Amino acid sequence: MWHLFNSLVSPKKFFGLSNRLLPWLSALFVLTFSYGMLGGLVLAPADYLQGDGFRIIYVHAPCAFLSLFIYAVMATAAVAGIVWRIKLAFLVMRHSAPIGAGFTLLALVTGSLWGKPMWGTWWIWDARLTSELILLFLYIGIMLFQSAMSQKQVGGRATAILVLVGFVDIPIIHYSVYWWNTLHQGSTLKVFAPSAIDSSMLYPLLAMIVAFLTYYAIVLFLRMSYELTALDANHHWIRETR
Amino acid sequence: MTKILMDFLNMGGYGFYVWSAYGCMFAFLLSQWFLPWRRWQKYLREQKNKP
Numbered sequence: 119m120w121h122l123f124n125s126l127v128s129p130k131k132f133f134g135l136s137n138r139l140l141p142w143l144s145a146l147f148v149l150t151f152s153y154g155m156l157g158g159l160v161l162a163p164a165d166y167l168q169g170d171g172f173r174i175i176y177v178h179a180p181c182a183f184l185s186l187f188i189y190a191v192m193a194t195a196a197v198a199g200i201v202w203r204i205k206l207a208f209l210v211m212r213h214s215a216p217i218g219a220g221f222t223l224l225a226l227v228t229g230s231l232w233g234k235p236m237w238g239t240w241w242i243w244d245a246r247l248t249s250e251l252i253l254l255f256l257y258i259g260i261m262l263f264q265s266a267m268s269q270k271q272v273g274g275r276a277t278a279i280l281v282l283v284g285f286v287d288i289p290i291i292h293y294s295v296y297w298w299n300t301l302h303q304g305s306t307l308k309v310f311a312p313s314a315i316d317s318s319m320l321y322p323l324l325a326m327i328v329a330f331l332t333y334y335a336i337v338l339f340l341r342m343s344y345e346l347t348a349l350d351a352n353h354h355w356i357r358e359t360r
Numbered sequence: 361m362t363k364i365l366m367d368f369l370n371m372g373g374y375g376f377y378v379w380s381a382y383g384c385m386f387a388f389l390l391s392q393w394f395l396p397w398r399r400w401q402k403y404l405r406e407q408k409n410k411p
């Protein structure tokens with residue numbers, strides 16, 4: 119196990135792995151994304167209450183899910199980096215933050231665009247919306263913090279601690295719709311119970327979530343392989359592989 | 361034919377909100393992917409041109 123981790127940290131190995139995986143991930147992304155788009159915009163019937171306006175769910179819910187998921191990945195990476203001192207872990211953490219911030223911003227913007235026609239307001243200081251906004255500030259804070267750190271090794275550990283402190287916001291966001299009275303509707307997808315929507319609406323939503331997850335992996339690999347190869351050292355093998 | 365297309369674009373009166381949301385998503389996905397990709401291509405070009 120230890121050997122596997124170590125070999126992944128080697129830039130050459132990681133470069134090879136991500137080069138092998140990228141075409142497959144891209145194909146999976148194109149497939150799930152086009153099915154999600156087609157299913158969400160055309161195949162799924164209009165909602166009985168919200169009409170065609172509900173179709174924003176196919177953008178909004180996956181973005182919101184990714185904003186929480188990426189933070190969970192960053193927290194896991196932070197633990198791995200602090201406890202086992204895996205170099206790759208801090209790299210995952212550092213390059214996930216901008217992607218996570220983007221998805222959080224997108225979740226807020228699309229939520230706003232959904233809230234205006236359905237609730238009659240762009241924004242309200244309610245539990246779900248406010249905690250998600252705090253998540254955006256956390257992401258931005260983490261990005262600013264790590265860019266202010268001049269020494270990479272110390273900076274990685276300090277950022278990891280900041281990430282772990284901020285993790286307290288994640289369960290608050292998730293449970294906010296149950297703990298407080300809020301305008302926001304409850305969860306549509308449930309792990310341990312049947313989902314709250316019909317399968318014709320559900321499958322495109324699941325496809326969009328898979329598409330966004332693969333998209334995250336693709337961008338993360340692109341960013342990480344760039345840092346490992348271009349910034350860390352001037353490797354001669356990169357010319358041989360091309 | 362035009363009517364079907366117009367109905368689709370109109371989205372039962374929610375057209376503006378639905379298409380803005382989808383537009384934001386497309387802009388985000390494209391830019392987040394394009395920027396690292398372009399940086400990567402530039403780097404590879406520089407490596408190739410090195411003596």
